Amino acid sequence: MKMRTIHIKRGLLALLFFLSIVLTLTVLPRILNPTPPDAKERKRDSKWVNSSPYFFDRQACRWLGLCGIQHIKWDAPARSGNKHGELKMMKGELIKLVMGWTEEDGQEKTTVDGWEEAPNEEARVQMGDLKRRGGAKIMDEVPDYVLQHAPLVHLYSGEHFWPSDIGEHVKHMMVPEEAVVLLNGSDSLNLGNLADLNGADKAVFLTSDVDVESRPKWLHSRDGIPVPYPEDENPIEDDEERWGKDEDKEEDVEDGTTWWDVDPEHPPHRISDPRKTKNLGNSKKVWGTRPMVRRTQREKRTLREGVAQQPLSAPAPEDDKNKPDEASGYSNGPAILVLVDKGAGIVDAFWFFFYSYNLGQTVLGIRFGNHVGDWEHCMIRFEHGIPRAMFLSEHAGGKAYAWGAMEKAIREGKNGEKIERPVIYSAVGSHAMYASPGLHPYVLPFKLLKDVTDKGPLWDPSLNNLAFWYSPAPESTLMAPAGEISPASSNADAPTSWFHFEGFWGDDVYPLSDRRQWRLFGEYHYITGPAGPKYKFLERRKMCQTERCRILNSIREGDQISWYS
Numbered sequence: 001m002k003m004r005t006i007h008i009k010r011g012l013l014a015l016l017f018f019l020s021i022v023l024t025l026t027v028l029p030r031i032l033n034p035t036p037p038d039a040k041e042r043k044r045d046s047k048w049v050n051s052s053p054y055f056f057d058r059q060a061c062r063w064l065g066l067c068g069i070q071h072i073k074w075d076a077p078a079r080s081g082n083k084h085g086e087l088k089m090m091k092g093e094l095i096k097l098v099m100g101w102t103e104e105d106g107q108e109k110t111t112v113d114g115w116e117e118a119p120n121e122e123a124r125v126q127m128g129d130l131k132r133r134g135g136a137k138i139m140d141e142v143p144d145y146v147l148q149h150a151p152l153v154h155l156y157s158g159e160h161f162w163p164s165d166i167g168e169h170v171k172h173m174m175v176p177e178e179a180v181v182l183l184n185g186s187d188s189l190n191l192g193n194l195a196d197l198n199g200a201d202k203a204v205f206l207t208s209d210v211d212v213e214s215r216p217k218w219l220h221s222r223d224g225i226p227v228p229y230p231e232d233e234n235p236i237e238d239d240e241e242r243w244g245k246d247e248d249k250e251e252d253v254e255d256g257t258t259w260w261d262v263d264p265e266h267p268p269h270r271i272s273d274p275r276k277t278k279n280l281g282n283s284k285k286v287w288g289t290r291p292m293v294r295r296t297q298r299e300k301r302t303l304r305e306g307v308a309q310q311p312l313s314a315p316a317p318e319d320d321k322n323k324p325d326e327a328s329g330y331s332n333g334p335a336i337l338v339l340v341d342k343g344a345g346i347v348d349a350f351w352f353f354f355y356s357y358n359l360g361q362t363v364l365g366i367r368f369g370n371h372v373g374d375w376e377h378c379m380i381r382f383e384h385g386i387p388r389a390m391f392l393s394e395h396a397g398g399k400a401y402a403w404g405a406m407e408k409a410i411r412e413g414k415n416g417e418k419i420e421r422p423v424i425y426s427a428v429g430s431h432a433m434y435a436s437p438g439l440h441p442y443v444l445p446f447k448l449l450k451d452v453t454d455k456g457p458l459w460d461p462s463l464n465n466l467a468f469w470y471s472p473a474p475e476s477t478l479m480a481p482a483g484e485i486s487p488a489s490s491n492a493d494a495p496t497s498w499f500h501f502e503g504f505w506g507d508d509v510y511p512l513s514d515r516r517q518w519r520l521f522g523e524y525h526y527i528t529g530p531a532g533p534k535y536k537f538l539e540r541r542k543m544c545q546t547e548r549c550r551i552l553n554s555i556r557e558g559d560q561i562s563w564y565s
Contacts, residue, residue, distance in 0.1 A: 051511035068518035075367040077160040079215045140489040142467045145385040146349045150462035156428035157456030163224035163333025164356040173206035194501035204503030219357045224333030226459040259383045263541045267344040329460030337467040345384040352377045352533050359429030363448045368523040372506030375530045376431045391543045392433035397563035400543035400551045427451035435555045466491050472539040504529040
């Protein structure tokens with residue numbers, strides 16, 4: 001009798017332990033998910049689970065959150081036998097990538113100019129149509145202050161998937177057969193006809209023409225590795241200058257404008273010192289309120305007179321004798337610069353960075369979050385040519401920082417003047433943007449899932465970019481953006497059809513039946529490719545990609561919080 005009681009107690013304990021595991025695997029991910037699914041997504045998820053041909057697989061997925069566990073294997077960044085480096089893994093930690101490449105190790109210097117895919121005549125017709133329709137504002141040039149305050153991006157030292165050319169990327173993409181007929185007789189996909197796919201009955205996913213797990217050459221984009229900087233041109237190292245001074249101290253803040261919350265319908269208006277205005281409260285505790293500001297005498301004069309700041313001298317133009325790929329920080333993967341003039345001297349400069357592949361991070365040696373195509377961005381808001389704050393994208397959200405809080409690199413203009421450039425960090429694999437090097441945990445507790453950044457190759461996107469001006473339409477919304485775009489004079493013939501593409505830049509989420517797919521803790525091994533820049537909330541009033549937005553006054557503060565908390 002006593003033994004039976006002991007067995008019953010042990011059985012109950014085992015049952016309770018099993019139920020706690022089930023609860024953890026099913027409920028916890030839902031609670032921690034910063035972007036919970038809506039009814040449509042839940043319906044799609046049910047269809048995804050039913051794609052498995054195995055009964056026990058479907059039931060384990062529904063009740064235990066263990067989906068496709070028979071597919072789990074180590075997903076290495078590079079395949080053995082190719083020229084993309086070797087992998088070393090330490091148990092229980094994130095992957096550690098080891099480069100070991102040399103100049104002779106197959107590193108090509110070829111430039112792929114996918115922007116020539118669309119005929120120049122078509123681009124000129126597009127621009128003419130914009131003018132006739134009164135659409136996007138045709139701006140001849142990118143303001144000097146935008147390029148001079150362009151970010152410098154530290155890519156991870158052991159990165160395997162480098163900046164890509166979107167023109168080259170689409171050459172390796174396929175579209176569903178039912179959507180091919182929309183290409184108006186064209187036998188290939190290019191940046192000049194992507195928007196033709198918008199007439200499809202359902203969402204269009206640009207799908208890789210080969211199995212991405214074979215790691216084709218274009219996926220790695222090694223020709224996008226930035227040209228190294230001389231060691232003496234690295235960003236400043238002084239801690240006080242890099243991280244900013246103690247932002248908790250009192251400082252002088254004179255009258256200014258509400259530049260942090262504007263659009264054409266809500267222009268900035270002048271305010272008084274927030275310490276003298278009772279209804280503004282503490283800027284560190286109220287979302288969307290004014291950050292602390294330091295202004296130079298020159299900036300004060302500029303704002304008082306209401307005129308554009310005279311820009312710092314632009315870098316010397318490249319000539320025929322100095323090839324652009326010889327410039328330090330140059331990458332063959334062009335950045336995309338989208339400028340939004342919000343009126344009253346406010347200009348948002350969006351820097352978009354494209355990669356052909358997003359390699360997810362690992363939890364207990366299992367990788368999650370891979371997808372084909374990866375758009376990341378940062379945005380700098382200018383007021384009369386003066387940079388005020390900067391937003392850094394991070395997965396489905398991101399963080400905004402006051403300009404004075406950002407790490408800066410000092411660069412010298414052609415006349416010897418000192419130019420401040422913000423320094424940001426791209427995480428290994430995911431390419432999420434951060435303001436500091438190190439570990440950046442997100443979503444899961446106990447730092448199980450984290451991005452990693454370091455001071456790897458320094459990329460200067462101002463040396464190779466395609467620039468555009470965007471004008472939102474009055475009816476534009478976050479879910480249904482509407483507006484027109486036109487190329488800047490630096491690339492006047494660049495096509496714009498790619499910008500208006502309403503589909504996704506990579507494969508759809510692989511079904512549960514696919515040997516490459518699994519889902520644990522609510523996280524997929526492969527997720528869908530991203531939408532393009534048009535869907536990154538270019539119309540935003542505040543600094544952030546989400547409506548809830550706080551402008552942080554120090555990098556340390558940003559390291560201590562998450563954008564979804």
